[in-house]
Amino acid sequence: MNYAITRPEGTDPVEMRAVYGSLLADMAAKDERIVVLDADLMRANGTFDYRERFRDRWIDVGVAEANMVGVAAGLSTTGMIPFPATFTCFAARRTFDQFFISANYARQNVKLTGTDPGVAAAFNGGTHMSFEDIGLMRTIPGLYICEPSDPVSLRKLIPQITYRQGSSYLRLHRKAIAPIYSESEEFELGKGKVIVEGRDLTIIATGAIMVAEALKAAEALSARGVNATVVDMHTVKPIDEALVIDLAKKTGAILTCENHQVRNGLGSAVAEVLTEHAPVPQIRVGIKDEFGEVGTQEYLQQRFGLTADNLVAEAQKLMARKVQPVGA
Amino acid sequence: MTTDELRDLKRKAIEIRRLTIDEIAHLGIGHVGGSVSIVEILTILYYRHLRNNPGNPKDPMRDKFVMSKGHAGPALYAVLADRGFFPREMLHTLNQGGTSLPSHCDMNRTPGIDMTTGSLGQGLSAAVGIALGHRIQNLPGRVFSLIGDGDTNEGQTWEAAMSAAMYGLSNLIAFTDYNKMQIDGHIDDVMKTDHLADRWTSFGWFTQQIDGHDFEALDSAIQAALQEPNRPSMIIADTIKGRGVSFCEGDFKNHNMPITAELAKEAIAALDKEEEALV
Ligand SMILES: Cc1ncc(C[n+]2csc(CCOP(=O)(O)OP(=O)(O)O)c2C)c(N)n1
Ligand SMILES: [Mg+2]
Numbered sequence: 001m002n003y004a005i006t007r008p009e010g011t012d013p014v015e016m017r018a019v020y021g022s023l024l025a026d027m028a029a030k031d032e033r034i035v036v037l038d039a040d041l042m043r044a045n046g047t048f049d050y051r052e053r054f055r056d057r058w059i060d061v062g063v064a065e066a067n068m069v070g071v072a073a074g075l076s077t078t079g080m081i082p083f084p085a086t087f088t089c090f091a092a093r094r095t096f097d098q099f100f101i102s103a104n105y106a107r108q109n110v111k112l113t114g115t116d117p118g119v120a121a122a123f124n125g126g127t128h129m130s131f132e133d134i135g136l137m138r139t140i141p142g143l144y145i146c147e148p149s150d151p152v153s154l155r156k157l158i159p160q161i162t163y164r165q166g167s168s169y170l171r172l173h174r175k176a177i178a179p180i181y182s183e184s185e186e187f188e189l190g191k192g193k194v195i196v197e198g199r200d201l202t203i204i205a206t207g208a209i210m211v212a213e214a215l216k217a218a219e220a221l222s223a224r225g226v227n228a229t230v231v232d233m234h235t236v237k238p239i240d241e242a243l244v245i246d247l248a249k250k251t252g253a254i255l256t257c258e259n260h261q262v263r264n265g266l267g268s269a270v271a272e273v274l275t276e277h278a279p280v281p282q283i284r285v286g287i288k289d290e291f292g293e294v295g296t297q298e299y300l301q302q303r304f305g306l307t308a309d310n311l312v313a314e315a316q317k318l319m320a321r322k323v324q325p326v327g328a
Numbered sequence: 329m330t331t332d333e334l335r336d337l338k339r340k341a342i343e344i345r346r347l348t349i350d351e352i353a354h355l356g357i358g359h360v361g362g363s364v365s366i367v368e369i370l371t372i373l374y375y376r377h378l379r380n381n382p383g384n385p386k387d388p389m390r391d392k393f394v395m396s397k398g399h400a401g402p403a404l405y406a407v408l409a410d411r412g413f414f415p416r417e418m419l420h421t422l423n424q425g426g427t428s429l430p431s432h433c434d435m436n437r438t439p440g441i442d443m444t445t446g447s448l449g450q451g452l453s454a455a456v457g458i459a460l461g462h463r464i465q466n467l468p469g470r471v472f473s474l475i476g477d478g479d480t481n482e483g484q485t486w487e488a489a490m491s492a493a494m495y496g497l498s499n500l501i502a503f504t505d506y507n508k509m510q511i512d513g514h515i516d517d518v519m520k521t522d523h524l525a526d527r528w529t530s531f532g533w534f535t536q537q538i539d540g541h542d543f544e545a546l547d548s549a550i551q552a553a554l555q556e557p558n559r560p561s562m563i564i565a566d567t568i569k570g571r572g573v574s575f576c577e578g579d580f581k582n583h584n585m586p587i588t589a590e591l592a593k594e595a596i597a598a599l600d601k602e603e604e605a606l607v
Binding site: 093127293 | 424479511
């Protein structure tokens with residue numbers, strides 16, 4: 001496989017929430033505007049150490065997510081940079097109106113974080129399984145949506161989210177993830193990251209689970225002589241249109257995959273670009289109009305087809321649909 | 329309540345704790361603390377007051393129970409299995425792929441569960457709706473609900489409180505599992521709920537506060553609530569998170585914790601001893 005990145009020095013998994021919490025603390029040490037909010041999930045979200053260090057800039061509102069986001073919007077109007085966090089399901093579904101009106105419509109600067117996206121909710125089951133949060137968030141005008149795939153990209157993207165004026169939604173996989181990138185890699189909010197280059201098709205993935213599966217799938221495909229480009233689309237909104245168009249033209253087929261419904265998530269965002277600018281065959285891997293359920297993450301990945309094996313199968317279907325040049 | 333009845337309830341509570349520990353230990357992790365703090369409340373309801381029928385779990389005439397703190401599903405599953413709503417062996421499928429027993433209560437998967445919950449704050453509203461539905465349709469079923477003290481932080485809980493009082497829902501009896509703990513710590517450190525009884529009273533509810541591990545106190549509070557003619561009832565049950573489980577009673581980290589086979593054995597042995605001591 002033809003890697004377009006420098007590979008990591010080590011592959012030991014790192015807790016993403018620990019990266020999140022310690023980075024917020026480091027930033028808060030230098031910037032007095034940073035303030036962290038929790039809704040009775042500080043340990044789950046990794047803000048525990050931050051709390052120890054910045055007790056006066058940490059607010060726990062209890063189990064009251066809508067209030068948390070409203071309070072964050074108020075803090076923002078005073079010039080602070082609030083980071084409210086809860087599970088993705090509550091961040092998106094339960095605070096949607098508060099986030100929409102008080103944070104976004106009011107043009108505030110609220111950095112909302114949702115943790116345990118999609119099947120990562122595992123044993124918390126269907127009520128906690130967000131297959132729609134990107135979809136909801138994508139409909140908010142001007143909002144940035146970011147789902148980093150590994151500890152390195154997470155560390156590099158958070159400061160960009162922090163210092164871009166305007167609200168954002170960080171979709172954070174909180175558990176341990178093996179790094180994909182070396183510390184020297186750079187990331188730009190709003191620009192997809194090409195990890196592997198190949199000319200037969202493009203796999204566009206977002207988030208820790210699916211970028212890892214996409215890389216495994218690309219490996220398996222290359223063993224069969226199919227060379228895929230793999231993109232880590234860490235920013236789902238605004239989507240990197242130029243990159244999507246370029247890769248559609250170069251590879252002629254796009255496979256998207258996400259730990260989310262295919263409706264109104266990454267696959268839809270890519271499809272919108274393709275239909276208007278560069279129509280090529282596309283297959284969207286993701287959840288097909290179903291609710292979540294309980295189980296281990298591995299079980300749920302199998303159950304909903306979020307595996308490298310399924311990506312390989314879908315890639316092969318997609319290859320068969322690629323428009324063959326006349327006379328080929 | 330006779331001495332025999334009291335002893336039987338105590339014995340049942342021990343059995344429910346054993347089943348709950350075994351159920352969670354089989355998986356290896358789960359919401360232990362908040363499951364065992366409500367065992368006496370569930371026991372007095374399911375073995376003394378609720379008019380329901382394991383053979384006909386969807387009987388429209390039945391009393392209903394809404395577990396607003398849906399993460400305490402494992403304790404309710406132990407009760408439902410023991411009452412015969414489904415086979416006891418099913419308890420070992422907790423949270424496994426394809427199970428009928430997900431960590432949070434699900435009315436479409438588990439026989440005997442009357443409402444799907446897990447997103448805190450939503451249970452009491454649903455209970456209000458059920459109570460209204462029963463009243464409008466002249467159904468005899470009474471509606472019981474259980475909320476957590478953390479659950480009480482949600483604004484929606486208080487919206488439900490207002491509407492239940494507005495509509496004078498005397499067929500609704502709610503409990504607060506007042507174990508003074510939520511996930512981030514003691515409620516006094518996270519979100520205070522001082523004067524909780526006064527709050528409910530001022531919202532128009534007939535409110536009582538009792539020891540939530542004392543069957544006689546629970547029983548008289550329920551009797552009084554059933555006799556209240558015009559208002560919904562709140563029974564604030566003072567409880568201890570992790571109650572009766574040797575390795576976790578009072579431990580602030582007992583919300584969702586791993587249970588090894590050894591820990592489970594130890595806790596069950598202690599419960600066995602407690603049972604032997606019953607006269
Ligand atoms: C809307 C919502 N927010 C957050 C959670 C995560 N959560 C599960 S239990 C819990 C604490 C609940 O505390 P309490 O109601 O006192 O229940 P107990 O800990 O006593 O069992 C939280 C925050 C949730 N299930 N639903
Ligand atoms: Mg509690």
